[in-house]
Amino acid sequence: MQARIPNPAFVVPGAMDALVALSDSVRASGLHANLSELINLRASQINGCGVCMEGHCALARREGETNERLDAVAYWRHAPYFTDAERAALALTECVTRLSDGDDPVPDAVWAEAAKHYDEKTLAAIVMEVAVINVWNRLNVSTGQVMGEWKP
Numbered sequence: 001m002q003a004r005i006p007n008p009a010f011v012v013p014g015a016m017d018a019l020v021a022l023s024d025s026v027r028a029s030g031l032h033a034n035l036s037e038l039i040n041l042r043a044s045q046i047n048g049c050g051v052c053m054e055g056h057c058a059l060a061r062r063e064g065e066t067n068e069r070l071d072a073v074a075y076w077r078h079a080p081y082f083t084d085a086e087r088a089a090l091a092l093t094e095c096v097t098r099l100s101d102g103d104d105p106v107p108d109a110v111w112a113e114a115a116k117h118y119d120e121k122t123l124a125a126i127v128m129e130v131a132v133i134n135v136w137n138r139l140n141v142s143t144g145q146v147m148g149e150w151k152p
Contacts, residue, residue, distance in 0.1 A: 004144040009136075023132055029125035033063045035089055038082075039126065040133045041073050042090050043097045047137035050147035056133075085117035089126055096130040 009016045027036070037060035044052035057070050072079035076090045092106070092114045099105040114123060139145070 001146045026128045031125040039093045039129050042093050043133045046097045049137035049140050051140045051145045088114040088117050
């Protein structure tokens, strides 16, 4: 396997710095690292980004996530391993990642459930985290980046 081109974030001057700065601002918001990695993993699964799935599983393990929980992220609705707050964040992640899948891409009920568990700053950070990982997924998938070539 070979990528079509190098990752665009490395090709376009200033792009990597901008993406890193955006990620750093989300991290500085106080979003818990474990939740961030669950969000990143779920969006990457939806988008079929093996590079990000591999990388964020490794980062999650460094944060203390268990293989059991990581293995269950794809079917979080049916797994007993997640808190109600995590479930709300994963539901929001799915909606924000799949914006074009329906007439009401982020239903009020999904937002309201997330708002029961997170304050405005954390909700904003979750939405930003989903946006950032979706950018990375799109860069990697569209250019055919190869899983296993990048290690966090």
